[in-house]
Amino acid sequence: MNLSRRIYRLSPSQLSAETIAVTFAKTSRSPEPFDQIAAELDAEKSSKFSEKWIVGYGHSSVAEHAVLHLALENISRLAIETLESNRLASYTEKSTRYQEWNPDAWVLPPEIAGSRYEEKYRALMRLLFDGYARAMTALRSWSESVCERLPEESEKAWQNRARVKAVDVSRFFLPAASMANVGVTINARALEYAIKKLLSSELEEVRQIGAEVKAVATQELPTLVKYANPIESFAAIRASFRAEAADIAVEPEGAWCKLLSAEPAGEEQVLAAALLRFGGSSYAECLSHAQALASGEKTALVDAMLSPLSDFDVPLRELEYARYDFELIMDQGAYFEFKRHRMMTQTPQALTTRLGYAVPKAMRLAGIEALYRDAMNAAADLYEELAAWQPEAAAYVVPNGFNRRVLCRLNLRELFHFVRLRASENAHFSIRRVALQMAELAAAAHPLFCSRLCVPAGQSARSLTEEYFTDTVAVPHADS
Ligand SMILES: Cc1cc2nc3c(=O)[nH]c(=O)nc-3n(C[C@H](O)[C@H](O)[C@H](O)COP(=O)(O)OP(=O)(O)OC[C@H]3O[C@@H](n4cnc5c(N)ncnc54)[C@H](O)[C@@H]3O)c2cc1C
Structure with a gap:
């Protein structure tokens, strides 16, 4: 037996994530070095082991050694909330501070597509994204007029500073339906729970994302996410607490x-x-x-x-x-x-329009306060109409400005x-x-x-x- 110290990588380019997890799991009972254990495994043996120990006997922490990098594109910011509610993972997403939104980059939720609200929804999205673009233009010229160029500052750096000031305020128009991209690094144990939560969402888009994430993850983890199914108890718990909470008075807000x-x-x-x-x-x-x-x-x-x-x-x-x-x-x-x-x-x-909205001072200074308030009013109107019909999907129309x-x-x-x-x-x-x-x-x-x-x-x-x-x-x- 080799008793000298060895430290080395098990490379995901040579071994699947599930095989790496099984290799580590086996060290609990095998005296063999890791690379030898890995060499003796194939997809079928790894799957059998995972099924027996990780899934069958509940030794779930072993699944944490299987790590995936998932790329999700053009999903709504509302859907991202469910995804990122999983805290044992790493995320990087498209920033409202460093990027400008394309006017068509919003999701039409399956609940609303084809419903009697589709046209009103599309009209509101056009209004909000048009408001966003107009705000960007007005705020940019305002911020260039008030941002003094520093003595050592390049033209590009100064313009960028002015641009950031404009995007920081324009973002108040963007609704939760806005599309974003997010990169996720997550281990199989956390991913299994994440998929369960996605599949248990009240939003159809989120359930669809859950099914797609499960399909993509299964390519690398044939066993570890196999049993990720909707959590049946969620619906009953939600219903009980909604019923109880409905009887509690809603008082005007005190301190924020x-x-x-x-x-x-x-x-x-x-x-x-x-x-x-x-x-x-x-x-x-x-x-x-x-x-x-x-x-x-x-x-x-x-x-x-x-x-x-x-x-x-x-x-x-x-x-x-x-x-x-x-x-x-x-x-x-x-x-x-x-x-x-x-x-x-x-x-x-839940995201609603009922707690009012914030009004950045720059909207007034750049002369677009009325544009902004009109857009917020329009969003609140459609929100209320949708909320009476489909409260969860109503959140898609709520802009970033709302509380x-x-x-x-x-x-x-x-x-x-x-x-x-x-x-x-x-x-x-x-x-x-x-x-x-x-x-x-x-x-x-x-x-x-x-x-x-x-x-x-x-x-x-x-x-x-x-x-x-x-x-x-x-x-x-x-x-x-
Ligand atoms: C200037 C700036 C720009 C940003 N731009 C973007 C952007 O463009 N896109 C974007 O998606 N996000 C962006 N962020 C958000 C940022 O990446 C973080 O996700 C966010 O600020 C949460 O902070 P955190 O990750 O440090 O820690 P928290 O989640 O608050 O955790 C606290 C600390 O715990 C430790 N920790 C927690 N979880 C882990 C883990 N899984 N692994 C290792 N250590 C962990 C770390 O030490 C961490 O600092 C930006 C943040 C700043 C400040």
Whole structure:
């Protein structure tokens, strides 16, 4: 037996994803080296093994070694939401910030195609995409007039800066039906559940995508996604909670960002966990030690934990012992970015036009506020008509400008990451406002840690609101 260290790759160009997973699974009982195990496998043996151990005996974690790269093109942004609700995967999608949308790049959902609403739907799509194109032209000349060219800046760099300002605002017109491309890297275990969720959707487009993903994945994973079928219990659970929720009053909105809870001892819990990690005492002993420290001593420990970190370092995992629950209302464009943060628990409400819409100040400054408000009103009108008939498919017509409610729970480590990325000056102003408001509320609850969240100097949620928005919430037809 060779006892020298060997580290090498099992190449997906030579072995199928399923054979790699079985090779790793077999090391649990076989003393042979991996390459030898792999050499003894063929598609039939791998499939038999997977069927017996992974599917039959439920040793599902082995399927995580089979990884696929899936390319999905021209699917609606609404469908992408179901796909990306699977957090154990990696995604990169077409950006509303770096690309401009083709006027025909929208999905006609199977529910609406051929229905009495098809013509109205097509007319609204034309209106929204035409509004988007007109907004882009108006905003571009406005932003070139207000963006001063910097002394060292090239013509191209200056124009690009002005263009980004224009796309960032024009995107408020784009509906959830807009097409996008997304690249997905996912392991077979997560993929099986993803397919089940896609197949259980109330949207026909999403169910079709689920069936196509299953067919494509089966080419590489003949056994591991074979039993990915719709989840029957979903429909019953949805029906029970919809019925119960229908009886709850809908009150006018209060604050758009609420910190619902943060443990009062959250900061001491983080310190106690770090003391436990680097010491020999129990958690109870570490916690009472942390709680007994004078405020200056606690500050010194927080310093010791955070100050040595460079911009590229990740804070200690013990930050995860402090958690925050937020209820947020943000425009759909911001939500589309927010949902990408997989380390949070997120519960979005259905996308509707009933929480009003945001009005970027630039729409007014570029002289297209009326164009924008008319488009939002038209979208809200068709949304209501469709919602009375087919509430799920109605969401396709909702533009990015409309607000969405999301409940989320995250820990302090993720809060550091989220705020660093999304409060930064190169992020979109909608999500920056969310990140800044969350940071401000968390800092009031846990000042020792959260006053150190990475927030650009002199900026706040309020200053951003004043700089970028006219109303906090605009109600459809309130202006007419
Ligand atoms: C300037 C900028 C431009 C962007 N442009 C685009 C774009 O054009 N298209 C697009 O699709 N997205 C874009 N994004 C979104 C970005 O790629 C992230 O998906 C998103 O910000 C979520 O952050 P995250 O992946 O760091 O982490 P989260 O999901 O919040 O996770 C937190 C951290 O956990 C770790 N982690 C979580 N999951 C994994 C995993 N599967 N593997 C390894 N580590 C993991 C990482 O350390 C990660 O930083 C952009 C973001 C920024 C800031």
